[in-house]
Amino acid sequence: MKSAQGDRLISLAGGLPCPSTFPVEELRAAADRVLRKDGSLALQYTNTEGYAPLRAYVAEYFLKPRGIPADPDCVLLTSGSQQALDLLGKTLIDTYARVLLEAPSYLSAIQAFGLYEPTFLSVPATPGGVTPDALEKAFRQRPRMFYTVPTFQNPTGWTWSQENRTAAARLAQKHDVFLIEDDPYSELSYDEAPPPPLASFSDPAGTVITGTFSKILSPGIRMGWIAAPRHLMDPLVRAKQASDLCSNILTQRILFELLAEFDLLKHIERLRKHYRRKRDRMLEWLDKLMPTDCTWTRPRGGMFVWLTLPPGLSGTRLLRATQAYGVVFAPGRSFYAHGERDDTIRLNFTHSSDSDMADGLRVLAREIQRMPVDI
Ligand SMILES: Cc1ncc(COP(=O)(O)O)c(C=O)c1O
Secondary structure, rough: OOHHHHHOOOOOOOOOOHHHHHOHHHHHHHHHHHHHHHHHHOOOOOOOOOOOOHHHHHHHHHHHHHHOOOOHHHHHOOOOHHHHHHHHHHHHHOOEEEEEEEOOHHHHHHHHHHOOOOEEEEEEEEOOOOOHHHHHHHHOOOOOOEEEEOOOOOOOOOOOOHHHHHHHHHHHHHHHOOOEOOOOOOEEEOOOOOOOOOOOOOOOHHHHEEEOOOOOOOHHHOOOEEEHHHHHHHHHHHHHHHHHOOOOOHHHHHHHHHHHOOOOHHHHHHHHHHHHHHHHHHHHHHHHOOOOOEEHHHHOOOEEEEOOOOOOOOOHHHHHHOOOOOOEEEEEHHHOOOOOOOOOOEEOOOOOHHHHHHHHHHHHHHHHHHHOOOO
């Protein structure tokens, strides 16, 4: 994030949306209406669970249409879905817990859970998700929970197949493993719609799903949510109370006011078109520029391409080389709980302008070709 804000840098690093897509004027008008109508309530403390109409909105528009049990009382609004991950860590992990992750997995989930000092286990991610055989083997090591981003994964862009989802739901129930489905990207599909979320057919008592407004509206408003089984709501609410008492109620009310008038589905349709073009642009540049012994994913949604370097090259060293020319990306090593691989990098295609993207990839390709191989 720091490098993405540097004004002289070309950043392909963070998972930042394109700033031209933010509904600035609509949010300004919604803020004005809220402050005029409900100013004193919007500036007061509020309850920890979140603004009731917004919780009901999440249940109605994000859970119900996707077949997830949609009780607004089981929706907790959080300060971004990153806080959801922290609260889940606080609630479910102790020093003896084993936490199963895909390898690679979302870097900031590894950081959030890592603070509670679990033992991390990992299971290989593949283009179609985690296979039932690999998952069963991993579940035999008795993890307490399995954290997954099954749709347009960060960092790979991969999406689990329907078969792997069904098997995972069955196996989690059989082995009594708690499922955490992190789903910030499923609205951002550029080809076909992804399969239904795991949470729509896994054991409702043993599953949570988290979501966010960050990627479809604005990350600056810091508004995410957890849909949890009833028995987890109380511990989660207490964990959130200890963190921040409540999320920002002014923003919650402004967001709800915005959603009453704003056509979110149409906005998401526009985002898809915009990001589909950016994804295609990045893939075209990669095809044109990269040496033939590099490979990369062709994501059907989300924000990232995951590139595997030619044998013997290190993503961490490559970053040092490109940084000297003002180009940054996320080295793949940080997406492994034990830093076990350093031959991959993650590239974001949603944030930079077309010309910055092309210039950045040119520098990247040149430095890959120049870089001596590690022996
Ligand atoms: C997989 C995943 N989960 C959670 C988050 C956190 O997003 P936010 O806190 O903005 O909702 C991100 C952000 O990039 C992400 O990629």
